[in-house]
Amino acid sequence: MDESSSSYKTARLDAPLHLFGFEMQDLSPTKVSGRFQVTQKCCQPFKVLHGGVSALIAEALASIGAHMASGYQRVAGVHLSINHLKRAEMGDLIFAEATPVNLGKTIQVCIVDCPL
Numbered sequence: 001m002d003e004s005s006s007s008y009k010t011a012r013l014d015a016p017l018h019l020f021g022f023e024m025q026d027l028s029p030t031k032v033s034g035r036f037q038v039t040q041k042c043c044q045p046f047k048v049l050h051g052g053v054s055a056l057i058a059e060a061l062a063s064i065g066a067h068m069a070s071g072y073q074r075v076a077g078v079h080l081s082i083n084h085l086k087r088a089e090m091g092d093l094i095f096a097e098a099t100p101v102n103l104g105k106t107i108q109v110c111i112v113d114c115p116l
Contacts, residue, residue: 010034014060020053026097029069032061033097038088049088054114055080061098062110069103078107086116 006023013024022036036042042053059080066075088094094114102109 006034013064016056017060022057027064027068029065029100029103031097031099032065032068033095034061035093035095038090038092038094040090043090047090049092049094051082051084054084055082057096057114058082058098058112061096061112065098065100065110066108069100069108075108088114088116092116 006025007018009024009027010022011018013027014022017024017034017036020036020042021039022034024032024034026033038049042050044050059077063075063077067073094116096112096114098110098112100108100110
């Protein structure tokens, strides 16, 4: 696997994201983003994206950004809230982006957006 590829980056940074084909794009303390296509691996039986996958993406991207923004210190999430305003169906291409709202010394807040 090419070490500069987005698939390689995702595999090294977050194995669960890599399992369903998520590919990292931007990696910085102020923006972490990536994309994936909704496939059977991440769908509910009626062919829509499983809500737990949305939560996994939000947690992973926000945690990676917080880790980078903290100077690569150990970080942990304290709250996760997910709103599904529109469903994603099998075959949809999903783009996700985490950006910080607050980069505090002990608490960081990120918004993760996945527009459809």
